[in-house]
Amino acid sequence: MTGAAGFIGSHLCEALLAQGVLVRGLDAFTTFYEPGRKRANIAHLVKDPHFELVEGDLLHARLDAALDGVDAVAHLAGEPGVSTSWGPSFDRYVDRNVMATHRLLEAAVAQGVGRLVYASSSSVYGGEADALRAEGEPRPYSPYGVSKLAAEALVGAYALSHGLSTVSLRYFSVYGPRQRPDMAAHRFIEALLDGRPLEVYGDGSQVRDFTYVGDVVNATVLALSADLPRAAVLDVASGRPTSVGTLIGLLNELVGAGPSAIVQCDERLGDVPRTEGNTRTAHTHLSWSADTSLRTGLQRQVEWHTGLRSRLASDDDLVLMPSAGS
Numbered sequence: 001m002t003g004a005a006g007f008i009g010s011h012l013c014e015a016l017l018a019q020g021v022l023v024r025g026l027d028a029f030t031t032f033y034e035p036g037r038k039r040a041n042i043a044h045l046v047k048d049p050h051f052e053l054v055e056g057d058l059l060h061a062r063l064d065a066a067l068d069g070v071d072a073v074a075h076l077a078g079e080p081g082v083s084t085s086w087g088p089s090f091d092r093y094v095d096r097n098v099m100a101t102h103r104l105l106e107a108a109v110a111q112g113v114g115r116l117v118y119a120s121s122s123s124v125y126g127g128e129a130d131a132l133r134a135e136g137e138p139r140p141y142s143p144y145g146v147s148k149l150a151a152e153a154l155v156g157a158y159a160l161s162h163g164l165s166t167v168s169l170r171y172f173s174v175y176g177p178r179q180r181p182d183m184a185a186h187r188f189i190e191a192l193l194d195g196r197p198l199e200v201y202g203d204g205s206q207v208r209d210f211t212y213v214g215d216v217v218n219a220t221v222l223a224l225s226a227d228l229p230r231a232a233v234l235d236v237a238s239g240r241p242t243s244v245g246t247l248i249g250l251l252n253e254l255v256g257a258g259p260s261a262i263v264q265c266d267e268r269l270g271d272v273p274r275t276e277g278n279t280r281t282a283h284t285h286l287s288w289s290a291d292t293s294l295r296t297g298l299q300r301q302v303e304w305h306t307g308l309r310s311r312l313a314s315d316d317d318l319v320l321m322p323s324a325g326s
């Protein structure tokens with residue numbers, strides 16, 4: 001597994017270990033957000049004898065050794081973030097999303113890996129209202145979306161030309177315990193717990209197909225071994241698009257801190273007004289659907305935030321500040 005210490009990756013490691021799978025997790029502990037958070041995500045996993053951590057960067061690590069004996073790869077490593085992908089930082093998105101995937105694909109072919117599942121993104125789609133575009137054709141709104149789409153196309157090319165068995169899963173706005181600190185639910189819950197105003201980009205009418213991390217992990221586990229057409233691409237979405245305003249209303253109820261003040265900030269360049277995944281294809285080919293309701297998933301996320309706060313208050317060894325990593 002690449003990106004094993006990340007938000008989704010750490011949950012996927014847990015699920016596979018629970019099924020008795022031996023997991024080798026590779027992560028570079030990049031500084032997109034505090035590496036200490038990533039170390040905390042997998043602190044319990046590194047004690048498991050069935051889990052092996054390889055600290056390394058896909059751009060430089062010895063991937064022949066990392067893939068030695070590996071049956072299937074879940075490729076979740078990447079540089080996330082839509083609004084941060086403009087300007088000079090696009091180099092980092094090309095490196096960590098495109099070049100890193102290219103290097104992994106070359107190594108996967110050389111090592112005869114049986115299946116590679118790539119974590120793609122709803123950001124490849126762009127806005128649905130664009131004119132002069134074939135239905136469903138991706139047209140990203142952001143450099144991040146472009147880098148995820150480029151990597152997805154590379155994955156497809158290695159499947160079609162080299163015969164590598166691949167599946168690309170387009171994840172939609174994943175939330176739940178350990179969610180990345182830049183993401184909406186994480187920011188809102190922390191602000192509510194602190195009694196700070198919530199910073200909302202735009203007027204809160206944006207709609208997202210929020211999908212619970214446990215459901216995303218289930219789809220990914222199924223994709224690691226399912227019988228699927230070559231170079232398959234599937235949406236992984238709950239199919240219950242919800243506005244940011246509704247999300248805030250639910251969080252207000254769940255945190256129970258009373259109605260929050262809202263600070264309206266400028267819309268972020270690259271954000272689309274609406275995302276809504278196609279749930280039929282994953283249902284047909286993986287027999288999968290996202291069963292967790294938004295309320296239940298958010299309740300679990302709120303509990304994680306409050307639990308982490310008490311652990312930080314009582315455990316001197318738990319530090320989430322940046323470490324000296326890259």
Ligand SMILES: NC(=O)c1ccc[n+]([C@@H]2O[C@H](COP(=O)([O-])OP(=O)(O)OC[C@H]3O[C@@H](n4cnc5c(N)ncnc54)[C@H](O)[C@@H]3O)[C@@H](O)[C@H]2O)c1
Binds near residue numbers: 008028030075076096
């Ligand atoms: N969270 C979402 O809502 C969402 C939605 C769509 C797609 N995705 C994709 O899913 C994947 C996981 O997302 P996440 O939210 O868990 O992000 P995350 O940042 O928490 O996890 C990504 C992990 O990859 C590692 N990494 C980055 N570049 C690396 C490299 N070159 N070599 C080795 N490790 C590297 C990071 O250190 C991090 O631990 C990403 O590829 C992301 O683009 C996420």
